[in-house]
Amino acid sequence: MSNFLTAGNLRLSPGGAxxxxxxxxxxxxxxxxxxxxxxxxxxxxxxxxVIAPWFNDLLDREPAHGWxxxxxxxxxxxxxxxxxxxxWRGIALEMTIRPxxxxxxxxxxxxxxxxxxxxxxxxFHPYFRVSDxxxxxxxxxxxxxxxxxxxxxxRYFPVTPTRDxxxxxxxxxxxxxxxxxxxxxxxxxxxxxxWNPGExxxxxxxxxxxxxxxxxxxxxxxxxxxxxxxxxLPTGGSATLGMLVGVAAL
Numbered sequence: 527m528s529n530f531l532t533a534g535n536l537r538l539s540p541g542g543a544x545x546x547x548x549x550x551x552x553x554x555x556x557x558x559x560x561x562x563x564x565x566x567x568x569x570x571x572x573x574x575x576v577i578a579p580w581f582n583d584l585l586d587r588e589p590a591h592g593w594x595x596x597x598x599x600x601x602x603x604x605x606x607x608x609x610x611x612x613x614w615r616g617i618a619l620e621m622t623i624r625p626x627x628x629x630x631x632x633x634x635x636x637x638x639x640x641x642x643x644x645x646x647x648x649x650f651h652p653y654f655r656v657s658d659x660x661x662x663x664x665x666x667x668x669x670x671x672x673x674x675x676x677x678x679x680x681r682y683f684p685v686t687p688t689r690d691x692x693x694x695x696x697x698x699x700x701x702x703x704x705x706x707x708x709x710x711x712x713x714x715x716x717x718x719x720x721w722n723p724g725e726x727x728x729x730x731x732x733x734x735x736x737x738x739x740x741x742x743x744x745x746x747x748x749x750x751x752x753x754x755x756x757x758x759l760p761t762g763g764s765a766t767l768g769m770l771v772g773v774a775a776l
Contacts, residue, residue, distance in 0.1 A: 534606045534625050539573075541566040542595035543610035543621055546573040548630050552706045552773050555629060557655040557742035560735035569595050571733040572742070577649035579617050579636055584754050585645060592647075594619055616640030629771040633713070636766075638759035645756035648767040649719070649748035652710070657703035658740045659722050666697040667718045667745070674743070678724040682717050682754065696772075697745050705776050712747030713768030717754075719746040 530546065531538050537547035541564065548555045558572035569575060569591070578594040580587050589596065599610040599621075607624035618637040623630060638644045656662045664672040667683040696709035697718055712718065721744040723731060728739035749767045751757045757765050 531601060531603065531608065533603050533608060536607055536623060536625055536630060538601065538608050538623065539564065539570060540599050540601045540610075542570060542597065543576055543599035543601060543608075543612070544570050544573050544595065545623055545630070545632070546570065548771070550629060550773050552775060553704070554655055555708065555771065555773060557653040557738070559733055559738060561733050563733055566598050567596055571731075572653045574632065574653075575651040576619075576621065576634060577647070577651050577746075577748070578619055578634065579644075579646040579648070580756065581647040581649050581748060581750055581754075584647065584750065585756055591651070613639065616644065617646065626770070626772065628773055629708075631768070631770045633766060633768040635764055636759070637764040638761055641761060643758055643760050643763075645751075645758050646765060647748070647750050647756050648765060649746050649750070650767070650769045651744060651746050652769070652771070653742040653744055654699055654708050654710075656699065656701045656741060656743055659743050660740065661701070661703055662743060663700045664697060664720055664743065664745060665700065666695055667720055672720055674722055674724075676725050678722070678727050680719075680721050682719050682748075682750070684717055685712065685715055687714050687716050687749075688712070699743060699745060700776070702776065706773055707776055709772045709774070710745045710747065711770040713770070714766050715747035715749055717748045717750045719748050720744065721746070
């Protein structure tokens with residue numbers, strides 16, 4: 527098992543540079559499965575998986591969601607949060623995580639160190655803790671609020687990339703039962719992915735505890751490229767993705 531590192535209200539596993547907890551005055555912001563696998567080389571269900579250098583199988587590469595979340599990163603505690611670095615197969619990844627007054631901010635940069643251009647995708651895959659997903663509403667990703675009925679929900683919503691963290695309108699998760707709303711801002715993202723496995727699919731996933739599908743929703747800033755085919759980086763080129771998360775009482 528990876529040894530967790532703690533900085534203030536944040537807790538991180540160096541395996542995958544994976545944020546597993548972000549507490550706040552309104553309670554824990556992140557879901558973490560009671561049956562999660564913490565072994566290096568696996569992937570942790572919950573928290574904020576780092577998705578790089580590709581998303582799922584969109585670039586026809588394996589493993590799904592890339593190798594970043596399956597590798598041990600070099601992590602240091604900085605400014606009440608964490609800096610993390612990983613270089614593998616010609617791609618250098620650098621990430622920062624910092625606490626904020628009502629949540630946390632996270633940035634991820636990929637740089638192509640290879641001798642030829644490379645195509646990458648970047649995403650954060652946060653599992654936000656909710657009382658019951660069938661009672662929450664996700665607004666700002668689509669024209670109408672997204673609701674969940676207990677079946678699989680998996681949608682890619684295009685957004686216009688912004689240069690400044692928090693400059694765009696947030697995607698919000700309204701959880702009336704918890705009397706709170708979580709706001710998710712993207713920076714450099716071109717899609718927001720919204721996902722919950724629903725009851726039937728979750729029953730086939732051994733790293734989701736019994737009935738725990740109800741207690742999270744994933745709202746994911748992602749840099750996926752035109753037609754979901756990635757961002758081309760020349761030698762020495764880089765791409766950056768950021769996420770700002772905050773919570774407020776209803």
